Structure formats: structure tokens, C-alpha cells
Amino acid sequence: MHIKTASNDFPINDLLRGRWSPRAYSTQPVETEKIKSFLEASRWSPSASNQQPWRFIIGFRGDETYRKLVDSMVEFNRLWAVTAPVLLLAVAKTTNHKGDPNTAAIYDLGQSVAHLTFQATADGLFVHQMGGFDAAKAVEAFGIPDEFRAMTIIAVGYIGDPEILHENLRKMETTPRERIKIQDLVFSDSFGNPADFFHEQTNQQ
Numbered sequence: 001m002h003i004k005t006a007s008n009d010f011p012i013n014d015l016l017r018g019r020w021s022p023r024a025y026s027t028q029p030v031e032t033e034k035i036k037s038f039l040e041a042s043r044w045s046p047s048a049s050n051q052q053p054w055r056f057i058i059g060f061r062g063d064e065t066y067r068k069l070v071d072s073m074v075e076f077n078r079l080w081a082v083t084a085p086v087l088l089l090a091v092a093k094t095t096n097h098k099g100d101p102n103t104a105a106i107y108d109l110g111q112s113v114a115h116l117t118f119q120a121t122a123d124g125l126f127v128h129q130m131g132g133f134d135a136a137k138a139v140e141a142f143g144i145p146d147e148f149r150a151m152t153i154i155a156v157g158y159i160g161d162p163e164i165l166h167e168n169l170r171k172m173e174t175t176p177r178e179r180i181k182i183q184d185l186v187f188s189d190s191f192g193n194p195a196d197f198f199h200e201q202t203n204q205q
Helices: 016-017 032-043 064-072 076-082 106-123 135-144 167-173 197-205
Strands: 053-059 084-094 126-128 149-158
Touching: 016 106, 032 053, 032 106, 053 064, 053 106, 064 084, 064 135, 076 126, 076 149, 084 106, 106 126, 106 149, 135 149
Parallel strands: none
Antiparallel strands: 053 084, 084 149, 126 149
């Protein structure tokens, strides 16, 4: 099966090199122990003041929760996500223990999903996060309280054959992964000024 390995400029962990977000999923169920493991990984993510603002609603292909999650998606995501065996709705608690705004909630939810993603990747699974859904519809469908914000739907499962996809999506499964160069993302002295050590490392090679 095709794996889109990162063409990294500097050494990184093999899990990071092999992680990508497919749209072609096998309908093969995910083992319960693997599900427990990636959720446990999310639990041990860092958070501001240990508020742990992440919550997840999980659905399995064929159940009512899964159907509600699919119903809240934009049409584009419905074209492919319906074969993924597991769908999760990631939700952030936007208030702290005192009821005041938690300005780090969205950031910390993202960290938690990153931990989930890499544990899933270590166990041979693939994760695809999607912002293309109607958050208000999901909030209503699941009775999510006002202090929580529905942020993303996450597909998890084993990779499938790209041929199962709509013809307009197949090319996305095989095109190379691309990223902005790290030198254009990390600065020193002032914003936009590339850090010198990237240039120095390049000269030493």
C-alpha cells in the first residue's frame, strides 16, 4: 500500500516521516486495545495549569454516533470518510475550573490530538483530521454544553485502496507531501529574519 513518506531536510522520527492523512480507509475494525491506547495517549498530553480541556465523542461505523458525525460533515468529507471504522469529534472546554475563559483550550486540544495521532501511527493506524463540518449541527446533535466548542472530526483506521475513492480524490492519495521550508518558519532577532543556525548547519554538511 502506498505510504507518502516525508521528504524531510533534517532527521526526524520515522513515525513522523510516515504519518500522513489518507482519505482511503479500509472498513477493517480497529482493535479495542489500540483505541484505548490512542485515547490514553491523548489523556497524557500537556495542558495549561493541567486543565485538560479536551473531550472526545467516539462513533463506530454503523452506530448512531457515527451517523450523526457523518451527517454534520460537509459533502466533500462525506465522499471519503464513510469507510473509516472510527470517527471522533474533538471538543474543547473553553472555561477553566473557576468558570473563567481558558485561552489555551484550543491549543491544548490540538496537543492532545497530536498525542493521539502519533500513538495511533505507532500502532499502524492512520488519522485524518477535518475541519469541514457544521459545528452547530454537531453541538445540537450531541447536546454539547455552551462552555464547550466542537473543533474537528477525526477519522481513524487502517489505510485502504485508493481505488475505492471518488475519481476526483484519488490523485490526492499519491501526490507528494509538501511543507514550507523550516528556514521560512523559524526566526531570530525579528519576525521574518531566518535563524542563523540553519544556514550554519547547511554549510557544515
